[in-house]
Amino acid sequence: xxxxxxxxxxxxxxxxxxxxxxxxxxxxxxxxxxxxxxxxxxxxxxxxxxxxxxxxxxxxxxxxxxxxxxxxxxxxxxxxxxxxxxxxxxxxxxxxxxxxxxxxxxxxxxxxxxxxxxxxxxxxxxxxxxxxxxxxxxxxxxxxxxxxxxxxxxxxxxxxxxxxxxxxxxxxxxxxxxxxxxxxxxxxxxxxxxxxxxxxxxxxxxxxxxxxxxxxxxxxxxxxxxxxxxxxxxxxxxxxxxxxxxxxxxxxxxxxxxxxxxxxxxxxxxxxxxxxxxxxxxxxxxxxxxxxxxxxxxxxxxxxxxxxxxxxxxxxxxxxxxxxxxxxxxxxxxxxxxxxxxxxxxxxxxxxxxxxxxxxxxxxxxxxxxxxxxxxxxxxxxxxxxxxxxxxxxxx
Amino acid sequence: xxxxxxxxxxxxxxxxxxxxxxxxxxxxxxxxxxxxxxxxxxxxxxxxxxxxxxxxxxxxxxxxxxxxxxxxxxxxxxxxxxxxxxxxxxxxxxxxxxxxxxxxxxxxxxxxxxxxxxxxxxxxxxxxxxxxxxxxxxxxxxxxxxxxxxxxxxxxxxxxxxxxxxxxxxxxxxxxxxxxxxxxxxxxxxxxxxxxxxxxxxxxxxxxxxxxxx
Numbered sequence: 001x002x003x004x005x006x007x008x009x010x011x012x013x014x015x016x017x018x019x020x021x022x023x024x025x026x027x028x029x030x031x032x033x034x035x036x037x038x039x040x041x042x043x044x045x046x047x048x049x050x051x052x053x054x055x056x057x058x059x060x061x062x063x064x065x066x067x068x069x070x071x072x073x074x075x076x077x078x079x080x081x082x083x084x085x086x087x088x089x090x091x092x093x094x095x096x097x098x099x100x101x102x103x104x105x106x107x108x109x110x111x112x113x114x115x116x117x118x119x120x121x122x123x124x125x126x127x128x129x130x131x132x133x134x135x136x137x138x139x140x141x142x143x144x145x146x147x148x149x150x151x152x153x154x155x156x157x158x159x160x161x162x163x164x165x166x167x168x169x170x171x172x173x174x175x176x177x178x179x180x181x182x183x184x185x186x187x188x189x190x191x192x193x194x195x196x197x198x199x200x201x202x203x204x205x206x207x208x209x210x211x212x213x214x215x216x217x218x219x220x221x222x223x224x225x226x227x228x229x230x231x232x233x234x235x236x237x238x239x240x241x242x243x244x245x246x247x248x249x250x251x252x253x254x255x256x257x258x259x260x261x262x263x264x265x266x267x268x269x270x271x272x273x274x275x276x277x278x279x280x281x282x283x284x285x286x287x288x289x290x291x292x293x294x295x296x297x298x299x300x301x302x303x304x305x306x307x308x309x310x311x312x313x314x315x316x317x318x319x320x321x322x323x324x325x326x327x328x329x330x331x332x333x334x335x336x337x338x339x340x341x342x343x344x345x346x347x348x349x350x351x352x353x354x355x356x357x358x359x360x361x362x363x364x365x366x367x368x369x370x371x372x373x374x375x376x377x378x379x380x381x382x383x384x385x386x387x388x389x390x391x392x393x394x395x396x
Numbered sequence: 397x398x399x400x401x402x403x404x405x406x407x408x409x410x411x412x413x414x415x416x417x418x419x420x421x422x423x424x425x426x427x428x429x430x431x432x433x434x435x436x437x438x439x440x441x442x443x444x445x446x447x448x449x450x451x452x453x454x455x456x457x458x459x460x461x462x463x464x465x466x467x468x469x470x471x472x473x474x475x476x477x478x479x480x481x482x483x484x485x486x487x488x489x490x491x492x493x494x495x496x497x498x499x500x501x502x503x504x505x506x507x508x509x510x511x512x513x514x515x516x517x518x519x520x521x522x523x524x525x526x527x528x529x530x531x532x533x534x535x536x537x538x539x540x541x542x543x544x545x546x547x548x549x550x551x552x553x554x555x556x557x558x559x560x561x562x563x564x565x566x567x568x569x570x571x572x573x574x575x576x577x578x579x580x581x582x583x584x585x586x587x588x589x590x591x592x593x594x595x596x597x598x599x600x601x602x603x604x605x606x607x608x609x610x
Contacts, residue, residue, distance in 0.1 A: 047399055122433070153526025154452045161456040164464020168436050171471045175429060187475060190468050197464070214529060 029331035030146040032057075057149045061138045069286040071343075073100035076350050083354040104279065112275040115178065122176035127273070127280035129169030133162040134288045141294050142216050144304050144334040155215040156208065159295065160201050163250060166284075167193045170259065170269050173281075177272040185268025188361065189259035193250055195368035200246035202376035203239040206383040207232055207299050210395040216295075220303030222395075227309045231302040235394060238379045240300045242372055244345070247292035249368070251285060254353035258361055289349060290342060297341035304334030408448055414441040432474055436467040450523035453532060 032053055039049035074089070074097055081088025089096025114120050137159045142148040152158055167190040174186020208214055210232070211222035223231050233240050249256040260268035270281050297303060306313075310330050311321060319326050359367070387394040418438040422431045439462040446455035486492070524531055536544050 051399060122429075152452060153529065154456050157453070157456050157460075161460035161464060164460050164468075165440075167468050168433070168463065168471065171468065171475065172433060175471075175475055183475060187472065190472055194465065194468060215526075 029144060029327045032146065061141075061149055062135065065135060065138055065287050065290070066283070068290040069283055070100040070104075072286045072290060072346060073103060075343075075346065076353075079347065079350045080354045083351065107275060107279040107282070110275040112277060113272075115272050117178045118272060119176040119178065122172050123272075124277065126169050126173030126176055126269075127277045127284070129172060130166055131169075131280045131284040131287075133165040133169075134284050134291060137162045137291055138287075140216050141291065142220060142298060142303060143338050144331050145217065145221075147304075147331060147335065148217070151215055151217050153213075153215055155213075155217070156204055156219065156295070156299070157214045159291075160197070160204065163288075164193070164197060166288075173273070174269040177269070179272055181265045181267075182269050182271050185259045185265050185271070188265075189252065189269060192252070192256065192258060192364060192368075195365055196246040196249040196256075196372070199242050199368065199372035199376040200250065202373075202380050203236075203243040203246065204299065206236055206239045206376075206380050209380070209383055209387060210235065212395060216298050216303075220298055220305065223302045224305050225309065227305065227312075228302070228307040231300065231305070233300045236300060236379070236383070238375065239383075240296070242376050242379065243299065244296055245367075245372065247296065248349060248352070249364070251288045251292055251349075253289065253349055255356050255359055256364060257358060258364055261358060289346060293342040293345035293349070294338065296345050297338055301341045302337075304338045306333055306337055310334075404448060407444070411441045411444045411448070414438070415445070428474055429471075432467065432471050435470065436463050439463045439467060450525055451528060452526070453529045 035053050035056075036046065036049040039052060040046060044052075077096065077099060078088045089099035092098040092102050114123055139149045140152060140155045140158055142151070170189040170193075171186045174182045174184075174189070177183070207219060211219045213219065213222075219232075252259055259265075260270055265271075270278060273281060310333065314321050314326055314330070383394065415438055418434045418441060421434040422438060425431050425434065439458065443455040443458040443463075446452075446458060
């Protein structure tokens, strides 16, 4: 038994090294190297240059996340209006594009109320605990070969573990509000997030098994080569659907927005919140939606990959792949493709929200435990079998 | 001292303080909900310490398992039974506190002595970094296979036990009309597992309702 597993491990390792050496991938734009080179040219030490570089991508990603939320809110309003044959926001800026700013300003100026019998400390800490893990998870979202904050080795696993902190914030908010609807909402949120985390993690595990790495960059690199044909969605169609359903449930989007079901629980754990504390929940849920869509794009839709292989197009034009102009163009294409794929998925999520009714709590839990979990397990087993049978296509 | 090592030192001091103070809070605070939330904070700080040791996979697993599952379940249980009631005064509470404090202080002294007398091999082995995930997998499937499988059997047993305890024995028919009441909800009719089975085998069919208290 031991020798068999050891042999398996050895062959696994061999395929890993083969994959890393055989893959011919465009080097991509490395802004960090250019920036530190420039500063060292000005006479700074490498350590100081690195220190000056560190805050830049973090700030950039934070700004990107918040702008993403503004776009998302505008899309939600416009698409919901279109679904219901209304016009939607119209007067604030062209096509109502400034409406989310107005929403944000309104929340900023609203009175910040802490109910008299609430637990002030936990009431304040709850929304923070909901928002911070979501923003931290942007650490691993890649927009290009080197266009991410940190290529940590545990990549996608870090996101799964960070997203499991969120229910603590929701429970805290629900408990501290001292309100039975809030408490019920918090409990529901925790139950839902625990149930759907398991099929989600199993779906991710199947992808990780194929790419032999937890790192998001490696997962995308494994999907390059043949353009749209090499994307994981063709090899993991079931996993894609499971992941998307679970991601929607983790974001508490409408078919699964049990924790804040208006007709049953007033607004769930958000009932007592107003002003900026409510805005933190609001921001958290929308950032989480964009993040989930980005990760679906990374895991299943080829990340920053163009439908045709970029190396192939560059080869047609006869330019060297590492020419500065080519690098800038390919990096821009990568960012645009990632965002485009993510917002396509966000569009589907919004359409879903305004089309389908809410499920009941027992249907929600049945779906998670009795349907998605077995399917995800079978998917994992089938992936493992196919990987052993056709190593060239599954995890080569 | 370079920037990296001083940052590491400051992080280590802050995380250790968070672990120590948080753990004291978990034990000493009278409000059990605060204790549970602080426990989550302690788990997170321990994950931070793992990160400082370059064990990112262990840190992520710590957050996922202890914060995301164990602590959430503890909070869940506390909040489901959260009743504000004044507990009856325990006789000799002061003496009990002194005694348990003395036991804890003795244990602490013992641990301190072990920590200071053991010849620690410093610096430890070179951290593996991202290779650690592969190494952990290799160990789990080779020399640690038996403990790994035993742990899963233990979890399976705990799960079956929980299911047996949690299955509810409920009404199968409407009390007023006597018609079958299957609402399609969680409370569907199920054969009770803990019911005394010595009675007539078809008790569920004859009696209008199953016993609710086995």
